[in-house]
Amino acid sequence: MKSRALILIHLLMIAAITLSACREAVVTPAPELSHTPATMSPTPLPPLTPRLTERSPERGEEQPLDAPVILVFDQEMDATSVEAAFHIDPPVEGSLTWDDGRTLRFVPGTGGFSRDTSYRVTIDTTARSADNLPLDRPVELQFRTIGPLLVADAFPLADTENVPTDMALRVIFNRPVVPLTGPDAQDDLLDPVILDPPVQGTGAWVNTSIYEFTPDERLQPGTRYTARIAAGLQDTTGAVLPEDYVWSFTTELPGVVSVEPENGQQHVRPDTTIRVTFNQPMDRVSVRERFSLIDEDDRSAVSGTHTWQDNTLIFTPARSLTPGARYTVRIGGGTRSAHGDATTDRDYDSSFYVIEPPHVVSITPNEGAEVYQGDGVYITFSSPVDPNTFEEAFTITPTENVYPYWMDDDTVVSVNFSGRPSTDYTIMVNEKLLGRYGHPLEKPVVRH
Numbered sequence: 001m002k003s004r005a006l007i008l009i010h011l012l013m014i015a016a017i018t019l020s021a022c023r024e025a026v027v028t029p030a031p032e033l034s035h036t037p038a039t040m041s042p043t044p045l046p047p048l049t050p051r052l053t054e055r056s057p058e059r060g061e062e063q064p065l066d067a068p069v070i071l072v073f074d075q076e077m078d079a080t081s082v083e084a085a086f087h088i089d090p091p092v093e094g095s096l097t098w099d100d101g102r103t104l105r106f107v108p109g110t111g112g113f114s115r116d117t118s119y120r121v122t123i124d125t126t127a128r129s130a131d132n133l134p135l136d137r138p139v140e141l142q143f144r145t146i147g148p149l150l151v152a153d154a155f156p157l158a159d160t161e162n163v164p165t166d167m168a169l170r171v172i173f174n175r176p177v178v179p180l181t182g183p184d185a186q187d188d189l190l191d192p193v194i195l196d197p198p199v200q201g202t203g204a205w206v207n208t209s210i211y212e213f214t215p216d217e218r219l220q221p222g223t224r225y226t227a228r229i230a231a232g233l234q235d236t237t238g239a240v241l242p243e244d245y246v247w248s249f250t251t252e253l254p255g256v257v258s259v260e261p262e263n264g265q266q267h268v269r270p271d272t273t274i275r276v277t278f279n280q281p282m283d284r285v286s287v288r289e290r291f292s293l294i295d296e297d298d299r300s301a302v303s304g305t306h307t308w309q310d311n312t313l314i315f316t317p318a319r320s321l322t323p324g325a326r327y328t329v330r331i332g333g334g335t336r337s338a339h340g341d342a343t344t345d346r347d348y349d350s351s352f353y354v355i356e357p358p359h360v361v362s363i364t365p366n367e368g369a370e371v372y373q374g375d376g377v378y379i380t381f382s383s384p385v386d387p388n389t390f391e392e393a394f395t396i397t398p399t400e401n402v403y404p405y406w407m408d409d410d411t412v413v414s415v416n417f418s419g420r421p422s423t424d425y426t427i428m429v430n431e432k433l434l435g436r437y438g439h440p441l442e443k444p445v446v447r448h
Contacts (some may be wrong), residue, residue, distance in 0.1 A: 049136045050075050050129040057143045064237060065112035065145055068105045069121060076101030076130040085127035089120045101130065115239065116147035149239040150174045151229065158247035165218040165251050165280050165339070169193060169227060176208035176236045192233055196226045208236070221280055222253040222342035254337040254344050255279050257311075259329050261352040267384055267409070268352050269437045270322070274315040274329055281311055281338035290332035293317065296351070297325050323439065324356030357439035358383045360429060363447045376416040377427060377447075384410040384436040393433035393441070397426045410436065424448065 054072035057063045069088075082104060083096050093109035106121070113119065123139040153172045156163045171193060178189050183204070191203035193213050201215040219225065226248045233241040260275040261268045274293060284306075293302040293315060304317040321327060331348040364378040365371050387406050390413065396402060400417040407414065419425070430444040 047131050047133055048075075049133045050077060050127075051135070052139045055141055059141075061143065062146045063113060063119075063143045065115060066108060068107045069143075070099075070106075071104045071121075071123070071139065073102045073104075073129075077104070078128045078130055078132070082123060082127040085124045087122045087124070089122075090114075090117070092119070113145045115145055118142065118144045146175070146237055146239060149177070149233060149235045149241045151241075151245045154227070154245070154247055156249040158249070160249045162252040163219075163249050165221050167219070168215070169195075169213040170206075171211045171229065173209045173211075173235070175239065177211070177233065178205050178208055179236060180208050181205070190233075192229045194228045194230070196228070197223065199225075218280060218339050219251045220340040220342065221251050221337045223340065224248055224250045252279060253342055254282060254335065256331055256344075256348045259348075259350040263350040263352070265352045267355040267436065268321075270320040270354055271437075272317075272321065272354075274317075275312055276315070276329065276331060277312040279311070282313075283336040283338050284308060284313075286334075286336040286343075287313055287331070290335045291315065292330045292332075294328045294330060295322065295325055296328055297322065302327070321354045323354055325354050327352055327354065355383050355435065355437060355439075357442050358385050358433065358435040359442040360445040363427075363445070367447060371419075373419045373421055374416075375419075376414055378412065378414050379429065380412050382411075385441075386410075386434045386436055386438075387413075389432060389434045393430050395428050395430075398423065400425075
């Protein structure tokens with residue numbers, strides 16, 4: 001027993017010492033490991049072969065005779081190899097210079113390029129870059145130098161007839177002929193157009209390539225004019241008009257443009273005036289001698305007074321025209337223009353009809369007809385009436401509220417009313433209905 005107790009005491013002491021050691025133990029953390037990522041270098045791209053990126057002149061651009069040809073590459077070039085590979089055909093005297101390592105300039109010599117000539121520039125594949133890389137394909141460009149001065153268009157157009165006598169001439173060149181100036185600084189600029197027969201006028205440059213000539217007075221009517229621009233006219237680049245530019249046109253004969261009342265017009269008011277407009281100023285005595293207003297019923301001429309407003313004759317009849325009559329305005333052939341000896345080449349006739357006093361042409365429904373309730377009544381007159389006088393002139397028995405609606409230039413009226421079943425109605429239109437110009441209805445009309 002005693003020995004077991006000693007063994008237990010020893011075990012307890014060992015356990016106590018072990019627990020005490022555990023409380024005082026210090027845990028030392030493991031040191032951190034340092035990790036530096038590996039640096040990766042990109043694989044360099046192989047150098048690119050040189051290529052052309054810009055050119056002057058551009059494709060389709062005309063080249064001035066003294067302007068350089070400019071070629072720009074995408075990288076610096078070896079000047080010696082590029083110049084050796086440069087060719088121009090047809091050959092032109094000139095020099096090669098470099099604005100920088102990428103820009104080559106060919107400057108033509110004193111004589112410049114030839115006018116209106118096609119050129120071909122090439123640089124073959126022996127040309128190399130500053131890094132000794134060759135062109136992968138030849139450089140090639142074509143251009144054409146500025147050509148001669150030409151007339152692009154002229155107005156009036158060649159061989160045009162019936163040109164208005166107050167028309168200005170306009171010439172359009174294919175390139176600038178004069179320097180850019182203001183409208184007040186054109187006194188020293190040339191006037192290239194010569195007219196035959198001669199015409200006094202004022203020339204002006206609308207811009208550097210468009211010239212306009214305005215006659216001081218109207219051109220002679222019925223006259224063939226020839227316009228000429230002499231060879232040798234130079235543009236601002238020195239280009240020359242190679243030969244005379246000539247064209248012709250013919251001015252219009254005097255003639256009638258319009259007549260009022262219009263030809264075939266109906267329902268013209270009896271106190272109308274006649275207006276005849278010509279295409280140019282006319283000899284007023286000659287017009288009066290050849291003007292007439294004819295009453296077609298008895299072929300008599302209507303007297304009156306003549307006045308003018310610009311190119312328009314205004315004839316005022318001395319009396320009102322006969323209602324319902326047909327009249328003809330006539331301008332006899334041979335009527336003279338105010339300028340020159342040209343005359344009208346034919347008679348000009350225009351007819352119209354004076355309004356007649358209104359009368360009833362028809363009424364729908366017919367006399368004694370049976371109609372559906374609400375159908376209404378249609379009344380047609382021979383000439384336009386004054387709708388404002390209809391209410392007083394129209395009666396319906398038995399009385400109804402009526403709603404007139406006018407059509408066809410106030411010659412047809414639709415009279416709407418409710419109507420009563422199985423009822424006989426009587427309508428009447430009396431002389432209080434007036435025509436458009438105050439004429440009363442010829443006679444009253446009754447319909448049952």
